[in-house]
Amino acid sequence: MREDWGLSDLQLLFLSFAVVAPTAILTLPRALALLAGQDGWLAALLALPAGLIPLVLLWDLDRRYPGQTFTEQARQALGPLLGRVAAALAVLLFALLAVVVTREVTDAVHGENLPRTPLPVVVLLVLLAPVSVLRQGIETLARWAEILLPIGLVLLFLLVAGSLRDLHPDYLLPVLGHGWTPIWTGAVQPASFYAKVFALAYVLPFRGDGRKGAFLAAAAGLFAGAVLLALTAAVTVALFGPLAASLPQPVFEAARMISVAEFLAHLDAVAVAAWLALGLTKLALVAFAFVFALADLLQLEEYRPLTLPGAALTGVLAAVEFRSTAEFQIWVFIFWPWVALALCILLPFLVWSGAVLRGRSGRRGRTGGTGRGGRPGRARTAPSPSLPPGGRS
Amino acid sequence: MGGEPEPGKRWRGRLGPLLLALAVPFLAGGCWDRVExxxxxxxxxxxxxxxxxxxxxxxxxxxxxxxxxPGGGGAGGGGAGxxxxxxxxxxxxxxxxxxxxxxxxxxxxxxxxxxxxxxxxxxxxxxxxxxxxxxxxxxxxxxxxxxxxxxxxxxxxxxxxxxxxxxxxxxxxxxxxxxxxxxxxxxxxxxxxxxxxxxxxxxxxxxxxxxPGPSPASPSTGAERRVTxxxxxxxxxxxxxxxxxxxxxxDGRLTRGALWLEGLGSGGTITLPYRGRPLSVLVERAQVRRRVLLAGERPSVRVDIEVDDTIQEVHEGELDPGRPELLRQLGESLAREIRGRALAALAATRRMGADVYDFGRLFAGRQPAYWRRVYTRWPQIFRSLPVEIRVRAVVRSPGRLVESLQLPR
Structure with a gap:
């Protein structure tokens, strides 16, 4: 029975992809155009290691403490006190991340489509679906990713295909016209987004198949996200040239401009659908990491009681914390990437260093103790706070 | 889990989600932003x-x-008149x-x-x-x-x-x-x-x-209604x-000349003098390739224009478009005509210091180091920028009619 609800490799791939893909549509193309100009696509690819580092660290941690969540690993590797501090920082990181993603989705819907609708109402609507999914459990989240992401991707490629006619590849020249400096500056932005695959620390323990497949799938999802980002960055620059850096949502504008034989036009609704499919998946994933990490830190049996309060907190912060889109954009471009990048790489690195110093190898099996502790990967009991096979009848 | 619930209960359990699903379309419109x-x-x-x-x-x-x-008929068709x-x-x-x-x-x-x-x-x-x-x-x-x-x-x-x-x-x-x-x-x-x-x-x-003006009415039938x-x-x-x-x-002629240089193959009819009489060809297909060259600090541009045409109208009695060498000659004079138009447009825009052909952008993309040095002076440089224009025009087809109707025998 319980065999059923391990996440398949494909689902993990989609979840990992969901960390990068929504931002590839929304904010990153502009940030890349702004900082790296026509070489933004290059910066998108060069930043890839930033996402691979946390994945490799998590991989090794999983080898040492199979089937455990990051909180449990931290507690064992760093000791009860330091471990809890590290886990608390992770909770803070994911809480902030949830707020940021909520605000991003909200701004897109609010600014582009519902400018007269009060912001809190849009926040509420945006949080509705992810919260209801979270209450169903991780499996529902994985299945929703499996269903929504392909749809979003197909829509996205339709949009790219629709604007092919208007592309001026000349705008992508010269490659490296200003040397490497702008590219490295620009690469910080995608790097901080790739690093957020760290959120998978709370999803990977639920894998249904072998460790290798699961982590390879996560890496593949990350890679696919980077390729998508490089593509959207290149397309928006080839379409809008120097204007790409001035449009807050160049991919939406590209969609809005599509006109195939004067018949297929005004496709912004398609862009919004694609974006929502990806964005809400990311939001659900991040919110899951947030509430699950919190429940884990507080050693609760169940994370579900925290979903609604967590969502309420996220919603309020998302609506209140930033007074304007401009304020949010400055925060999210200038301050947040460094914080996110540092935490997403440092936290797993600290825990991993602790594990290495303790000389803990993967062979010694279970640590025993509390019953909340680690169990070997294929033991098929839920990592605590336990997840019954939610949502299945 | 744990066994099938009795039917009534199952129904009640599913009513909520169903209502929620039905509510979605009402929310999706976004009441505040709705404009009928x-x-x-x-x-x-x-x-x-x-x-x-x-x-x-x-x-x-x-x-x-x-x-x-649309679709005419019915009650709604009244507006047209x-x-x-x-x-x-x-x-x-x-x-x-x-x-x-x-x-x-x-x-x-x-x-x-x-x-x-x-x-x-x-x-x-x-x-x-x-x-x-x-x-x-x-x-x-x-x-x-x-x-x-x-x-x-x-x-x-x-x-x-x-x-x-x-x-x-x-x-x-x-x-x-x-x-x-x-x-x-x-x-x-x-x-x-x-x-x-x-x-x-x-x-x-x-x-x-x-x-606006009255149409030239035929003088023979005065009773005819004159169309304005x-x-x-x-x-x-x-x-x-x-x-x-x-x-x-x-003007229109120079504009089309400029379009050739812009890399936008312009369509339409070109009329050229052929042995003193006009002859019109239709541009079927055009391909323009532009290259920037830099020798030391001396920039230049080469524009290659390739055109396929069909003859539209022939006035010259002795022209036999069925003969290939004639079509070749025609192609050459067409190439001269296009080149002349492009050069005229180039001269006109040079006088205004307006690089409307994006030559500057070509340099920015392909010679970035050079471009960074000169971009502030580009309008001046453009005024004397050497532009080599090479046109290859091929008259593919004489049209539906091969020979002139009135070939002198």
Whole structure:
């Protein structure tokens, strides 16, 4: 029975992809155009290691403490006190991340489509679906990713295909016209987004198949996200040239401009659908990491009681914390990437260093103790706070 | 889990999600932002002129009730013969948005920019600069980035009031003319891109009204009803812009010459003298390849134009288009003609210091180091930039008729 609800490799791939893909549509193309100009696509690819580092660290941690969540690993590797501090920082990181993603989705819907609708109402609507999914459990989240992401991707490629006619590849020249400096500056932005695959620390323990497949799938999802980002960055620059850096949502504008034989036009609704499919998946994933990490830190049996309060907190912060889109954009471009990048790489690195110093190898099996502790990967009991096979009848 | 619930309970358990699902469409509309389609006033085209202390905005507002219903027949078909299908509104303001808002007060419906196909800028405003117009158009989320910009030879507002009968919405007539690609096109987003780069030159299609007049009636039958040709705003060459300001005009012939150099193979008919008599060919296909060269600090540009044509009309009695060497000769003189037109356009734009061909951008992309050194002086460099134009024209087909009808025997 319980065999059923391990996440398949494909689902993990989609979840990992969901960390990068929504931002590839929304904010990153502009940030890349702004900082790296026509070489933004290059910066998108060069930043890839930033996402691979946390994945490799998590991989090794999983080898040492199979089937455990990051909180449990931290507690064992760093000791009860330091471990809890590290886990608390992770909770803070994911809480902030949830707020940021909520605000991003909200701004897109609010600014582009519902400018007269009060912001809190849009926040509420945006949080509705992810919260209801979270209450169903991780499996529902994985299945929703499996269903929504392909749809979003197909829509996205339709949009790219629709604007092919208007592309001026000349705008992508010269490659490296200003040397490497702008590219490295620009690469910080995608790097901080790739690093957020760290959120998978709370999803990977639920894998249904072998460790290798699961982590390879996560890496593949990350890679696919980077390729998508490089593509959207290149397309928006080839379409809008120097204007790409001035449009807050160049991919939406590209969609809005599509006109195939004067018949297929005004496709912004398609862009919004694609974006929502990806964005809400990311939001659900991040919110899951947030509430699950919190429940884990507080050693609760169940994370579900925290979903609604967590969502309420996220919603309020998302609506209140930033007074304007401009304020949010400055925060999210200038301050947040460094914080996110540092935490997403440092936290797993600290825990991993602790594990290495303790000389803990993967062979010694279970640590025993509390019953909340680690169990070997294929033991098929839920990592605590336990997840019954939610949502299945 | 744990066994099947009894039927009634199962039903009750599923009612909630079902109702929730049904509620989604009601929420999806977004109550605050809903505007019924009958409450929208569709602006088909707009004209902007400079007036003391601001702008005058003049628009063609579509009157859907007077449009003939698609599919004809039925009760709705009455509009076609009736009054005009648009109303012309005008308002002034210190900014374009203010003028638009004042105009909004004049009508019951909410003015909607999402279907606006054309925006015509008056000559005086164009000389002052089109930056504000493009900002208004691009910043406004409702409007389309594909809106075509045109410049009027004179005031723009009167062009809105001219209604030739060719289309139900007068502005559509101009739009269809643009679509034939015989003129340069400048969409709002393209204008924004060009404004973003300081000192960049570009072309904007120009618009002028052809005079109305009676048709030449046949003198033999005086009883015939004389048809009055309508006044018609028609494309008339292009305005030349540098840094967003109108600096001069090209006539239709020079405009098409410039299009060859821009890399936009221009279509249409070219008439060339052949042994002293006119001969027309139709450009079927054109390919333009542009290369920038840099020898030391001496930039130059090479433009290769390849054209395929079909003969459309022959006046010369001795011409036998069935003979291949004749077609070859014809191709050569066609190449000379195209080259001449391109050179004339180049000379005209050189005098204005307007690199409307984006040669500067080619250098920026392919010779970035050189470009960084010279871009501030580019207009001066462009005035004396050597441009080599090579044209290869092939007359593929003599048309439906092989030989001239009146070959002297």
């Amino acid at each position: 389609i009958i409450d929208r006033g569709f602006i088909a085209a707009a004209a902007v002129d400079a007036v003391p202390g601001g702008y005058r905005l003049t628009v063609q507002l579509v009157l859907p009730q007077s449009l003939p219903s 009736g009054g005009p299908s648009v109303a012309v509104l005008s308002a002034t303001g210190a900014t374009l948005a203010e003028a638009a808002s004042r105009m909004d007060e004049q009508v019951a419906s909410r003015l909607f920019w999402g279907q606006t196909r054309l925006l015509i800028v008056g000559q005086a405003l164009a000389r002052r600069g089109i930056g504000e117009v493009v900002d208004f158009l691009v910043r406004n989320r409702e409007s389309r980035l594909r809106t075509d910009l045109l410049v009027a030879r004179g005031e723009a507002a009167p062009l809105m009031a001219v209604a030739p009968p060719y289309r139900d919405i007068p502005a559509d007539n101009i739009y269809q003319e643009l679509r034939k690609n015989l003129a340069p096109r400048l969409r709002a987003f393209e204008a924004a891109i060009r404004l973003r780069e300081a000192g960049r030159g570009f072309l904007m299609p120009a618009l002028a009204v052809t005079r 040709l309508p006044a018609n705003p028609a494309l008339d060459g292009a305005g030349v812009f540098v840094g967003g300001k109108l600096v001069g005009w090209l």
